[in-house]
Amino acid sequence: MDGKTHFVVGGIAGIGVASYIGAELPTAISFTLLGACIGLVPDLDVKGILSNKISLNKNWIVTLLGLLGLLIIVNSFIVYKEVDRWLGAGLGLALIILPPFLIKQKYMLLLTGIATSLIGMSQQSTWLMMLGVYISIAALxxxxxxxxxxxxxxxxxxxxxxxxxxxxxxxxxxxxxxSYASHLLLDMKIFPKNRKGVKLLQPFSKIEI
Incomplete structure (x- = not known):
């Protein structure tokens, strides 16, 4: 299923829980938004809506490294002489040219997960630390x-x-x-749109449902 479907069904699950417990309107809205986001969580293992939203932006890193490379080139020609000048210029040029090809969004997601875990540890927040671990593993x-x-x-x-x-x-x-379970259900083969199902028992079994 596509991300929009997972988002909507996850949100519906949140509304269902809010109705079940008789939550007040602010809580019901929060549950709807929470459920919608969690409906996308299993797809953090692939480039998608949620992974792009929560991960550090690749373009920012590429731009910063490019600017750093430019500064190194200028500095090399001002400060250094002969061989050192060209070595510095080469390093600067590499920082401008290579990052767009080497830095992938998955690496940004991994860094986001690590940062989330560190923040969770510093705040002594178990759920935040565990979420960071989840994001980091999903990125790989x-x-x-x-x-x-x-x-x-x-x-x-x-x-x-x-x-x-x-x-x-x-x-x-x-x-x-x-909301999480709704994602797994929607990705099963019982829906004609899915060419592949899910292996619920992995890593112990490769049976696809």
């Missing part, structure tokens, strides 16, 4: 691997548990579980 995985399995669902449910514990709002865990 092939599409529809562990993020699309029961292990991924269980791990994100733990994030939901600590998130609910932190915010003291009943229903957050249920939103996390149902």
């Amino acid at each position: 995985l092939p599409h529809r691997s562990l993020t699309h399995s029961l292990i991924g669902l269980f791990y994100f449910s733990l994030i939901g548990y600590y998130l609910e514990k932190d915010f003291q709002i009943n229903g957050i865990l249920l939103v996390c579980v149902l």
Whole structure:
């Protein structure tokens, strides 16, 4: 399924939980937005809507490195002489030319995950630290691997548990579980649109459902 469908169905799951627990309007809106975002989470293992939104922007890094390269070139011709001048200019030129080809969005997502984990550790926030670990691992995985399995669902449910514990709002865990599960369900072969299903029992089984 495409990202829009996952977003909408995740949001519907959030509305369902809000209705089930009789949440007030502000909480119901929060659950809807939370569910919609979580509906996209398993696809952090591929370049998509959510991964592009939350990860550091590749273009910023490329631009900064390009500017640094330009400064190194100028500095080399002003300060250095002979061989050192050309070595410095070569390094600067490499910083301008190579980053657009070498820096991938997945690396930006990995850095985002690491940064999130470090912030979680500094704030002693278990759910934030675990979320950072999830993002980092997802950045390194092939599409529809562990993020699309029961292990991924269980791990994100733990994030939901600590998130609910932190915010003291009943229903957050249920939103996390149902919205995440909705993504796995929508990616199954039972829907004709899906050429491939999901391997819920990976890494223990490669059976595709």
